[in-house]
Amino acid sequence: GQSLEQPSEVTAVEGAIVQINCTYQTSGFYGLSWYQQHDGGAPTFLSYNALDGLEETGRFSSFLSRSDSYGYLLLQELQMKDSASYFCAVTQGGKLIFGQGTELSVKP
Amino acid sequence: GAVVSQHPSWVICKSGTSVKIECRSLDFQATTMFWYRQFPKQSLMLMATSNEGSKATYEQGVEKDKFLINHASLTLSTLTVTSAHPEDSSFYICSARNSNQPQHFGDGTRLSIL
Numbered sequence: 001g002q003s004l005e006q007p008s009e010v011t012a013v014e015g016a017i018v019q020i021n022c023t024y025q026t027s028g029f030y031g032l033s034w035y036q037q038h039d040g041g042a043p044t045f046l047s048y049n050a051l052d053g054l055e056e057t058g059r060f061s062s063f064l065s066r067s068d069s070y071g072y073l074l075l076q077e078l079q080m081k082d083s084a085s086y087f088c089a090v091t092q093g094g095k096l097i098f099g100q101g102t103e104l105s106v107k108p
Numbered sequence: 109g110a111v112v113s114q115h116p117s118w119v120i121c122k123s124g125t126s127v128k129i130e131c132r133s134l135d136f137q138a139t140t141m142f143w144y145r146q147f148p149k150q151s152l153m154l155m156a157t158s159n160e161g162s163k164a165t166y167e168q169g170v171e172k173d174k175f176l177i178n179h180a181s182l183t184l185s186t187l188t189v190t191s192a193h194p195e196d197s198s199f200y201i202c203s204a205r206n207s208n209q210p211q212h213f214g215d216g217t218r219l220s221i222l
Contacts (some may be wrong), residue, residue: 033210042114042201042213043152087151094140096203096211098151 002026004099006088011105012078020073020102022088030091032064032071037101038084046073046086078106111135112204114214122222123194129187129217131202138204141185142211143177146199158185192221 004024012018022032031050035043047055049064049071061074075082085101111134119127131141140159144152156172158164158179166172174196176188185204189196197220203211 040199040216040218042215044213045210048210094208095142095154095157097154100151103149 002090002092002097004088004090004097006086006099006102008100009103009105011107013107014078014080016078017074017076018078018104020075020086020088020104022071022073022099024069024071024088024090024099026069026090026092026097028092029066029069032062033089033091033096034060034062034073035087035089035098036084037087043087075104080106080108082106110209110212112138112202112212112214114202114217116217117215118218118220120220120222121192124191127189127192127219129189129200129202129219131185131187131204131214133183133204133206133212136204136206137182138185139182139207140205141179142203142205143175143185143187144201144203146201146216148199152201155187189219192219194221197221 006022033048034046037043047062054063059076064071083106085103087101088099089096113132115130143155146152154167155170156164156166158177160179160182164177179185201216203213205211
């Protein structure tokens with residue numbers, strides 16, 4: 001089986017930095033992805049890590065440690081529009097298995 | 109690029125009717141399409157995986173006779189919720205990918221059964 005754990009909610013203020021952690025247990029692993037989903041919308045791909053280390057894309061960065069079965073999404077210079085749900089997902093057997101999601105609230 | 113169109117975006121219908129949802133890849137050939145269901149404040153749950161020209165592979169607990177999936181071409185997959193009941197009300201999302209490329213998601217269909 002597989003399971004992913006991430007915090008259910010996080011609150012931060014505009015301009016701050018926030019880190020959303022994700023730990024996973026899977027029988028097979030090909031990579032960790034992060035998706036953003038605004039209320040009522042579709043998931044939007046943010047980043048993907050297949051190998052250990054940090055991937056940076058603008059204000060968003062993602063980190064993976066395969067030995068620790070752990071990754072995180074780092075959001076810098078938070079903006080109000082970043083308020084959304086963030087999901088980590090593992091690629092397994094060609095399928096995406098999603099975590100339960102972290103609801104990020106950005107306050108003024 | 110990599111646009112996935114899902115239609116309809118919103119549907120309300122009476123209990124007992126069947127509802128068809130379409131998922132189209134507009135600018136690439138989708139060798140594989142996925143169907144997810146999402147209840148409010150919950151995660152995306154994979155329902156089934158379909159490869160063009162093959163029968164869909166359903167996840168455990170998903171009734172294949174209830175949720176009919178057709179993937180007849182490289183750009184179109186359909187999900188039909190048969191004899192829908194209020195408990196089938198949910199947000200249904202498709203995604204598509206070409207070979208080992210990342211999945212691209214449609215905008216979802218909000219289904220409400222009265």
